[in-house]
Amino acid sequence: xxxxxxxxxxxxxxTAWYNITADMKNKPxxxxxxxxxxxxxxxxxxxxxxxxxxxxxxxxTDAWIEIPGEVREMYKIWRPTPLVRAYGLEKALDTxxxxxxxxxxxxxxGSHKLNSAIxxxxxxxxxxxxxxxxxxxxxxxGAAMSYAAKVFGLELAVYMVKISYHQKPYRRSIMQTFGAxxxxxxxxxxxxxxxxxxDHPNYQGSLGTAISEAVELAIQTPNCKYVxxxxxxxxxxxxxxxxxxxxxxMELAGEYPDVVIGCFGGGSNFSGISxxxxxxxxxxxxxxxxxxxxPASCPKLTRGAFQYDFGDEAGYTPLIPMFTLGHNFAPAxxxxxxxxxxxxxxxxxxxxxxxxxxxxxxxxxxxxxxxTLFAQAEGIIPAPESAHAIAAxxxxxxxxxxxxxxxxxxFNLSGHGLIDMAAYDQYFAGDLGNYELSDEEVNAKLADLExxx
Amino acid sequence: xxxxxxxxxxxxxxTAWYNITADMKNKPxxxxxxxxxxxxxxxxxxxxxxxxxxxxxxxxTDAWIEIPGEVREMYKIWRPTPLVRAYGLEKALDTxxxxxxxxxxxxxxGSHKLNSAIxxxxxxxxxxxxxxxxxxxxxxxGAAMSYAAKVFGLELAVYMVKISYHQKPYRRSIMQTFGAxxxxxxxxxxxxxxxxxxDHPNYQGSLGTAISEAVELAIQTPNCKYVxxxxxxxxxxxxxxxxxxxxxxMELAGEYPDVVIGCFGGGSNFSGISxxxxxxxxxxxxxxxxxxxxPASCPKLTRGAFQYDFGDEAGYTPLIPMFTLGHNFAPAxxxxxxxxxxxxxxxxxxxxxxxxxxxxxxxxxxxxxxxTLFAQAEGIIPAPESAHAIAAxxxxxxxxxxxxxxxxxxFNLSGHGLIDMAAYDQYFAGDLGNYELSDEEVNAKLADLExxx
Numbered sequence: 001x002x003x004x005x006x007x008x009x010x011x012x013x014x015t016a017w018y019n020i021t022a023d024m025k026n027k028p029x030x031x032x033x034x035x036x037x038x039x040x041x042x043x044x045x046x047x048x049x050x051x052x053x054x055x056x057x058x059x060x061t062d063a064w065i066e067i068p069g070e071v072r073e074m075y076k077i078w079r080p081t082p083l084v085r086a087y088g089l090e091k092a093l094d095t096x097x098x099x100x101x102x103x104x105x106x107x108x109x110g111s112h113k114l115n116s117a118i119x120x121x122x123x124x125x126x127x128x129x130x131x132x133x134x135x136x137x138x139x140x141x142g143a144a145m146s147y148a149a150k151v152f153g154l155e156l157a158v159y160m161v162k163i164s165y166h167q168k169p170y171r172r173s174i175m176q177t178f179g180a181x182x183x184x185x186x187x188x189x190x191x192x193x194x195x196x197x198x199d200h201p202n203y204q205g206s207l208g209t210a211i212s213e214a215v216e217l218a219i220q221t222p223n224c225k226y227v228x229x230x231x232x233x234x235x236x237x238x239x240x241x242x243x244x245x246x247x248x249x250m251e252l253a254g255e256y257p258d259v260v261i262g263c264f265g266g267g268s269n270f271s272g273i274s275x276x277x278x279x280x281x282x283x284x285x286x287x288x289x290x291x292x293x294x295p296a297s298c299p300k301l302t303r304g305a306f307q308y309d310f311g312d313e314a315g316y317t318p319l320i321p322m323f324t325l326g327h328n329f330a331p332a333x334x335x336x337x338x339x340x341x342x343x344x345x346x347x348x349x350x351x352x353x354x355x356x357x358x359x360x361x362x363x364x365x366x367x368x369x370x371x372t373l374f375a376q377a378e379g380i381i382p383a384p385e386s387a388h389a390i391a392a393x394x395x396x397x398x399x400x401x402x403x404x405x406x407x408x409x410x411f412n413l414s415g416h417g418l419i420d421m422a423a424y425d426q427y428f429a430g431d432l433g434n435y436e437l438s439d440e441e442v443n444a445k446l447a448d449l450e451x452x453x
Numbered sequence: 454x455x456x457x458x459x460x461x462x463x464x465x466x467x468t469a470w471y472n473i474t475a476d477m478k479n480k481p482x483x484x485x486x487x488x489x490x491x492x493x494x495x496x497x498x499x500x501x502x503x504x505x506x507x508x509x510x511x512x513x514t515d516a517w518i519e520i521p522g523e524v525r526e527m528y529k530i531w532r533p534t535p536l537v538r539a540y541g542l543e544k545a546l547d548t549x550x551x552x553x554x555x556x557x558x559x560x561x562x563g564s565h566k567l568n569s570a571i572x573x574x575x576x577x578x579x580x581x582x583x584x585x586x587x588x589x590x591x592x593x594x595g596a597a598m599s600y601a602a603k604v605f606g607l608e609l610a611v612y613m614v615k616i617s618y619h620q621k622p623y624r625r626s627i628m629q630t631f632g633a634x635x636x637x638x639x640x641x642x643x644x645x646x647x648x649x650x651x652d653h654p655n656y657q658g659s660l661g662t663a664i665s666e667a668v669e670l671a672i673q674t675p676n677c678k679y680v681x682x683x684x685x686x687x688x689x690x691x692x693x694x695x696x697x698x699x700x701x702x703m704e705l706a707g708e709y710p711d712v713v714i715g716c717f718g719g720g721s722n723f724s725g726i727s728x729x730x731x732x733x734x735x736x737x738x739x740x741x742x743x744x745x746x747x748p749a750s751c752p753k754l755t756r757g758a759f760q761y762d763f764g765d766e767a768g769y770t771p772l773i774p775m776f777t778l779g780h781n782f783a784p785a786x787x788x789x790x791x792x793x794x795x796x797x798x799x800x801x802x803x804x805x806x807x808x809x810x811x812x813x814x815x816x817x818x819x820x821x822x823x824x825t826l827f828a829q830a831e832g833i834i835p836a837p838e839s840a841h842a843i844a845a846x847x848x849x850x851x852x853x854x855x856x857x858x859x860x861x862x863x864f865n866l867s868g869h870g871l872i873d874m875a876a877y878d879q880y881f882a883g884d885l886g887n888y889e890l891s892d893e894e895v896n897a898k899l900a901d902l903e904x905x906x
Binding site for chain 1: 456457458460462463526529530531537541559561562563567600603604622623626627629630631632825828829831832833834871872874875877878881
């Protein structure tokens with residue numbers, strides 16, 4: 001009988017994170033101080049981030065960053081995660097393709113987000129920080145950060161995007177069970193929140209606005225730092241444990257992926273699964289396709305502009321070189337709350353620009369059709385975000401079938417959807433829309449983009 | 454660095470289930486035909502159960518029953534499950550005890566129930582059955598059976614206890630995602646349901662009533678069998694994969710448990726974790742304590758009577774020799790819906806009678822306090838049912854601390870509580886009661902017990 005899961009032991013948990021920027025010929029352009037328009041220096045990040053994280057953020061020389069022992073100890077709670085051969089899905093699709101997924105949904109909080117949450121909480125604690133703030137979309141990052149904060153004895157305030165706060169009330173409950181304070185964003189507790197509520201009274205929030213609120217609170221609170229679950233380079237760094245494990249596991253499976261797929265919001269799980277594979281493309285010219293799957297309602301990688309933009313709605317963050325739809329882009333209320341972000345991180349944006357990766361956009365209904373097929377075939381109900389990666393994987397498998405050729409597909413199952421069942425209920429009731437943006441809408445959006453630099 | 458998880462490989466999935474009755478000196482008394490009061494013959498079970506399952510139900514001679522290859526293949530989706538050393542909980546309790554838990558919550562449907570659901574669906578399919586019916590309390594069994602039915606191409610109708618249907622709407626959504634039909638019980642679709650709704654207009658249901666409805670529908674539907682998630686001996690049999698794996702894993706950990714704990718509703722997860730350890734007590738006199746943790750609101754093992762009783766409210770099932778509070782017992786609306794059952798299966802009842810195991814009762818608030826402590830220490834939000842086992846494990850660990858002695862504790866984490874967050878919300882809001890039964894209430898209940906035989 002053949003193996004279904006490819007498992008590693010605790011000793012196989014990576015001992016170092018992979019910093020892809022060290023291997024990039026074209027480095028990501030620097031992030032800029034929005035006042036001076038000069039590259040941000042490490043010290044300028046200290047008011048907001050723990051020093052170790054600020055250092056990681058700007059480090060473009062060391063390919064490997066050692067994982068502290070205490071972080072690795074925590075990783076043992078759920079890592080290494082399984083690599084699974086999706087025999088059930090292959091059968092349902094009747095495809096010659098071999099489909100594998102890295103199952104990050106087995107983390108206690110249900111997603112890959114804990115990989116970076118544990119690391120960020122650890123570095124904050126090391127430096128004597130007592131309070132932290134963050135934002136969350138669907139709540140996967142917030143849930144992860146809440147547990148990590150509890151483990152390291154930090155007080156945490158989470159700004160949760162209002163639409164998700166109402167769509168997914170039980171992820172708020174999870175955060176509260178771990179002891180965090182959760183505020184629906186936009187809120188009246190910050191200047192940024194008050195402003196957008198005044199300008200747009202019924203605004204249901206975005207990741208960009210929630211970031212503004214969390215940053216503002218961090219700056220105004222003594223001994224407090226801000227932590228972020230995506231977009232930034234040090235987050236991508238921490239997430240590479242996913243791909244590093246997957247690489248060893250594909251070896252156990254005796255195959256190498258032709259294509260690696262991750263869903264795409266700010267880039268955390270996508271980078272995590274793909275960068276370790278991309279390094280062989282960068283360094284050895286290995287032939288492998290890397291595909292980001294983003295929602296058709298928020299298509300920055302497929303249809304956005306590459307330029308400097310703010311990471312948040314209010315314009316508090318440094319300027320980031322990104323594929324963007326504009327920092328004040330208000331995405332449709334799709335259930336994949338973690339993908340409702342206007343821009344891509346600087347590393348992914350550079351890689352995309354240089355042709356090292358592709359992007360596809362997935363309509364909401366297609367993502368739920370893929371999710372349901374996957375659930376019935378593999379038993380796991382996927383997060384609406386991860387469903388985008390599944391839909392892209394299914395497209396690849398169907399293409400392989402049309403061509404009558406084998407193709408080895410690896411995707412990241414970034415999280416489960418057990419807290420998203422209301423979305424499934426709406427899907428089955430026929431109450432979900434696609435929210436696809438027309439060319440006119442995208443063009444209008446892009447024509448409007450403020451050229452900040 | 455020490456190990457946190459003790460992992461096995463797919464080849465270590467047990468090849469046979471353990472049938473404890475073969476090793477019991479005092480066999481469980483036979484289940485009886487309620488009409489003739491004579492022991493039920495295998496053939497009499499055929500109208501309700503697949504033949505292979507009926508045979509397993511009455512088999513008291515073969516200690517090992519081979520697991521079919523197709524079932525073992527399905528087990529590979531999530532088995533072997535990890536055995537985890539609860540370092541976080543030990544630290545939080547500051548106890549000299551070593552606490553281990555078997556993590557059955559990693560199953561795709563979130564609990565141990567899939568172990569038997571897959572097996573039952575397989576045997577039904579083998580015999581050409583096309584439709585099946587079942588009941589579910591909190592929905593863990595219903596979710597498992599829904600996925601198993603989908604895998605083997607069976608149509609499934611689930612009667613879900615009404616209080617849980619409303620408390621845990623998203624477990625209903627999960628069942629529907631897997632393609633099952635879910636009906637709140639009591640319903641108007643059966644004679645048993647109509648009768649209890651007429652007698653008690655606002656009745657919120659019980660497992661006993663839901664079983665009556667499912668049995669009635671199965672009998673009236675062509676080519677349809679009934680499947681059950683607990684109580685029956687063949688369910689206990691299938692669940693022994695839990696303890697068989699745990700035994701090997703404790704060996705990897707270099708320890709042997711002083712006490713093995715499972716929460717107790719009808720006995721499925723309790724039997725699964727404990728019977729493989731109990732066999733050494735039965736066969737070699739090994740010293741080990743086995744503890745069932747039941748809710749104080751439904752204390753059949755600690756305070757019930759040992760006698761013949763029906764397995765369901767309407768009296769459709771054979772008579773089962775059980776510790777019982779009466780088949781018409783209406784348990785309080787605790788959130789541990791899976792533990793709201795009036796009786797214990799025949800094997801456990803006999804073992805309890807013969808002094809091979811103990812039982813403790815846990816109040817609802819104590820179960821949630823234990824669950825919250827565990828969640829913050831280990832990152833996993835437990836099911837309200839499993840929280841009873843955690844509370845009992847904490848009592849053992851605290852006792853070890855008082856005595857200043859090491860004690861090795863193993864409990865079964867039967868499932869996660871991600872679909873039960875509304876219960877946690879109520880707990881934090883101070884809206885939950887204990888629902889402990891007074892001696893007067895229990896005595897009145899027992900005095901009322903109909904002596905059926």
